């Protein structure tokens with residue numbers, strides 16, 4: 001079998017890479033093992049234009065938001081799935097300092113921030129004492145809908161192999177790679193945390209970050225026509241989904257359930273769910289949420305984050321047939337569509353990859 005590209009992994013990166021390869025008419029085959037606890041399967045799916053305690057604008061966000069809107073609409077159109085919903089973060093101030101930081105930031109630059117008309121209009125559902133601010137122009141990606149739907153589409157086209165990729169069976173030549181019966185011009189690794197151990201890319205400055213979340217059933221949550229049975233805000237024809245935050249984030253999940261998380265751990269011994277997180281989060285929820293809830297699941301995964309918080313995109317300086325799309329950290333939902341497109345444009349039209357994302361910024365390290 002001769003293909004343009006052999007893709008390893010179908011998380012968010014592999015999904016958008018194969019989407020763009022198909023759009024540009026390149027042939028490909030994907031190997032993905034369908035592991036249960038990947039980062040993409042654990043993610044809430046939130047795209048938030050601001051970040052951190054100082055509520056600063058997320059890197060490249062103006063460009064990323066419009067690109068994400070268009071790309072999710074196109075792939076969703078092909079799959080007959082509405083996989084990106086407009087959202088708004090209801091940011092309950094956990095401390096008086098956080099309230100002040102929000103107000104200061106709102107005064108300096110109101111883009112993406114707003115104060116509500118009534119700061120206590122969510123008090124039938126939550127306990128909170130210091131009011132809230134809103135982050136506008138957020139999105140919620142429906143990853144539990146998108147990833148399996150795209151997988152099914154690839155299976156129907158006979159271009160997805162549900163197996164484990166064995167690095168020892170890969171032969172890399174200057175102009176192509178061979179793996180089992182496949183010869184391809186390129187192999188591109190979209191294998192998330194597996195790249196930490198890759199013979200080609202393990203020297204990159206990855207900074208693995210573990211995150212945990214609980215899946216909740218909240219039977220008395222008010223039902224509404226929006227996804228996840230959350231009350232839509234405003235009269236807009238496309239309801240804006242409220243996502244709630246007070247240190248932890250509460251967002252709609254599949255099947256009318258809710259996702260609550262997450263932790264950000266740089267130091268951990270294994271990727272499994274911990275009793276500490278469960279107990280801490282359960283106690284927090286009892287203080288925060290007014291309706292009763294049941295914990296149905298507890299998930300954990302490791303984010304493929306990087307030391308400089310910038311992705312790894314492009315081709316190995318010494319092995320031009322070997323590429324990578326990885327390092328999306330906490331922002332896979334907005335970064336993956338954009339950088340998958342850059343990588344494919346680079347392959348098809350020779351366009352440059354942004355220098356601060358191009359993996360060739362590590363040429364010295366990768367050439368050792």
Ligand SMILES: Cc1cc2nc3c(=O)[nH]c(=O)nc-3n(C[C@H](O)[C@H](O)[C@H](O)COP(=O)(O)OP(=O)(O)OC[C@H]3O[C@@H](n4cnc5c(N)ncnc54)[C@H](O)[C@@H]3O)c2cc1C
Nearest residue numbers: 009011012013033039040044045046165192211331332333
């Ligand atoms: C708890 C948590 C919450 C998060 N919330 C958000 C959020 O709200 N918004 C956001 O933007 N980001 C979020 N993230 C980050 C986001 O999940 C990641 O940036 C993104 O999922 C990384 O995608 P990926 O495709 O690089 O890797 P992965 O999702 O890990 O995908 C890699 C794929 O490769 C396959 N694979 C690996 N090795 C092999 C092999 N040898 N053979 C075959 N297949 C293989 C795996 O099965 C998997 O399908 C969150 C992460 C976590 C952990």
